[in-house]
Amino acid sequence: MTGTVREQLAAGVPTFSFEFFPPKDETSEALLWRTLRDLERLRPSFVSVTYGAGGTTREGTVRVTERIATQTTMLPMAHLTAVNHSVAELRHIIGRFAAVGVNNILAIRGDPPGDPTAEWVKHPQGIEYADELVSLVRRSGEFCVGVAAFPYKHPRSPDIESDARYFVRKVQAGADFAVTQMFFDAQDYLRLRDRVASLGCGVPILPGIMPVTSMKTIELAPKLSGAPFPSALAATFAGIAEDKEAVRAEGIAQASLLCQQLLDEGAPGIHFITLNRSTATREIWANLRETSTVT
Numbered sequence: 659m660t661g662t663v664r665e666q667l668a669a670g671v672p673t674f675s676f677e678f679f680p681p682k683d684e685t686s687e688a689l690l691w692r693t694l695r696d697l698e699r700l701r702p703s704f705v706s707v708t709y710g711a712g713g714t715t716r717e718g719t720v721r722v723t724e725r726i727a728t729q730t731t732m733l734p735m736a737h738l739t740a741v742n743h744s745v746a747e748l749r750h751i752i753g754r755f756a757a758v759g760v761n762n763i764l765a766i767r768g769d770p771p772g773d774p775t776a777e778w779v780k781h782p783q784g785i786e787y788a789d790e791l792v793s794l795v796r797r798s799g800e801f802c803v804g805v806a807a808f809p810y811k812h813p814r815s816p817d818i819e820s821d822a823r824y825f826v827r828k829v830q831a832g833a834d835f836a837v838t839q840m841f842f843d844a845q846d847y848l849r850l851r852d853r854v855a856s857l858g859c860g861v862p863i864l865p866g867i868m869p870v871t872s873m874k875t876i877e878l879a880p881k882l883s884g885a886p887f888p889s890a891l892a893a894t895f896a897g898i899a900e901d902k903e904a905v906r907a908e909g910i911a912q913a914s915l916l917c918q919q920l921l922d923e924g925a926p927g928i929h930f931i932t933l934n935r936s937t938a939t940r941e942i943w944a945n946l947r948e949t950s951t952v953t
Contacts, residue, residue, distance in 0.1 A: 673927030680718025739768025
């Protein structure tokens with residue numbers, strides 16, 4: 659598939675996309691490509707590949723996005739973070755993406771490797787903020803650029819108002835769209851959209867969704883998103899915590915309902931965080947098809 663995420667979003671129908679991470683070994687590589695082939699049948703709008711803190715998965719990110727671009731029908735988007743990279747290194751990585759035909763980049767400042775809550779330390783020859791990375795990518799070629807959005811707020815932002823202003827700065831720097839960190843309450847997304855709109859910014863914001871498939875998901879969610887898991891929803895899962903199948907079924911049902919609510923409220927699409935597995939996402943897709951939301 660050729661084109662850009664920007665063009666997909668401008669087509670006037672909700673987009674449907676997946677997020678993967680580069681495999682660490684041959685076993686996880688095989689799992690990733692089984693998942694990609696399973697989900698390719700759903701004809702997603704695009705797929706994204708994450709980028710490890712400090713560039714720890716740089717080679718894997720380039721390799722996987724290149725293979726998606728050349729060996730599948732799917733449109734790839736590569737994540738890129740600024741952690742531990744000089745501007746020269748960032749330009750080199752951006753050039754490598756361009757060389758393999760990847761022209762969609764999600765530009766993220768990133769967290770310190772090892773401990774996301776550790777003090778952020780700028781590389782001596784690097785950049786300080788995500789809007790600078792957006793500008794760098796846009797100056798480097800004909801790229802479509804996405805950025806991160808935080809329904810609850812970024813953990814390092816002092817309050818939600820300043821967080822919204824930081825987001826608008828990224829858009830003003832050249833971002834075409836945004837993908838949110840995962841969340842589990844539609845109101846968090848809608849409040850984010852309203853805050854951004856009140857500042858005169860109408861960039862498409864894709865909800866990032868990860869279904870609860872085990873109680874471990876609930877434990878991990880605050881670490882991955884920087885936001886607390888909704889207490890009422892946590893209580894629902896706590897009541898069935900000893901029944902793994904019931905937890906998974908409830909997670910699929912809740913994620914399906916959340917996606918439907920978001921699309922009904924005008925969200926431009928859904929971006930699924932897959933953890934390199936396809937079954938849950940395919941079940942949610944089937945549920946949405948039954949409501950005629952997707953085709």
